[in-house]
Amino acid sequence: MSELRTLLSGLVVGESPRWHDGRLWFANWGAEEIVAITEDGAAEVVGKGPKPAGYSIDWLPDGRMLITGHDRLLRVEPDGSVVTHADLSALPDGWNELVVHDNGAIYVNSIAFSFGEEEFRPGVIAVVKPDGTVRQVAENVAFPNGMVITPDGSTLVVAESWAGTLTAFDIEPGGGLSNRRVWAPYGGDGLTIDAEGAIWASDMAGDKPLVRRIREGGEVLEEIGLDEACFACMLGGDDGRTLFLMVAEWRGIERMGELFQATTGRILSTRVSVPRAGRP
Template identity: 65%
Template sequence: MTGTRTMTTLLSGLGVGESPRWHDGRLWFANWGAQEIVAADLAGRAEVIAKGPKLAGYSLGWLPDGRLVVTGESGLLCAGADGTLTPYADLSALGEGWNEIVVDGRGNIYVNRVGFRFGEEDFKPGTIALVNPDGTARQVAADIAFPNGMVVTPDGSTLVVAESFAGRLTAFDIADDGSLSGRRVWAEVGGDGLCLDAEGAIWCADMTDGGAVCRRVRDGGEVLEQFELDAPCFACMLGGDDGRTLFLMLADWQGVEGMDTLFSSRTGRVVTTRVSVPHAGRP
């Protein structure tokens, strides 16, 4: 089903909102460009929780004990009650430029890196690393064509990652020790900023020749719903009190040549729409 939807603006004036997460009754996200970690309620009242560790390219997750984990340049950081970020896991031996994370129900953290400096270097495939609850880390997947958003299914058996430069969603089986295997195409659709719903479908954002869209797709690639957006969407997340509010992080992306003004122009917005199937899985 393709069409348009009624949208409500929750927040505006952001740099680029990324890594949206519904946690503890609020929408948390990274405000790239402003270098902020923000939490906002459904009335649009926003609070800066902590300073972001870098200008852009950081993501949020929570450990089972409630601690907030954030990606830094060479590893993972943990946020204290006062917002201070301290080292949690050193990933420098596995590379730099870590970005998206997802934490499973056992406290395993999957974190990816694109593999090259976007806008500065030629393309190189990226990787996914696993950080165990004891802080040890190892690489668990490679040759990912610009890894982006990731989700873990409610039963903890499957990880799906967006390969943005390949225009597909890729799935892995998760072993008891957190290792990834059984790589396969989950859907031949482009997407980023993934979130799962209770019917096992994934919401993802994409840019097409006709503009920007958000789509709901099931395993195998069937597009169940798709609607147009008035600006590119960097990520989406289901949340709200009943899990049926879809939060969309929009900003006026003008391509690599416009990156210098992307953050300073403050076109970032959070808009919402209502859906029928609630959130499931992680994040």
């Protein structure tokens, strides 16, 4: 693995990184921006975030971008207009991460409480089918965070940040989730998966911020120690072997308001040996 380098600084909190169409796209929480950047550091604000924080992005198979809003899933049309893709208001609020299956099914999760303002409540995962129907497919998820779908499309893995586990589900033909199990006994925030089925998971829970590459069952294959909290990670680049890390200074839940008023956010990158696969 090569040394870490800073690709971009001056962000508030970079989240939901996605490699798409030759650039790294991400949400700049606090600034309410969606930004895209090339590997050589040319950045462009490409859209507005729907809320100060807690929104994520991904793409439908036809290339239209999706964004999680307050109580709905939003879609960006080719002319740049933003419309409602699915109404999520019948399910618990707090929509956070999403990931789109190759078949067009969309998995979106909600933490189901106002982080930093309310007592913890377990969250949910919903599926939005290509026909627009919405249904809950998992419950009692302890602060659902990053999600990935394995390269063969058969399994969804979600970071249960407050349970300290990566949790797997089988993806059923109709879009449901079954056979819930612990994929690895490690917590996480953002996740990205590679061609060997290993997951890179950012972890803010311990004494030292780090990112781990983990095999199913819990074997840690690689580990990167960091000086700042890593909120999310993504494999990308032209060959899929660049690991992007979204870092910022974390001051704890009790000082979370300061997080979204500072500009300590950065994107770090490093080279790895196994390329990206699966979704997102």
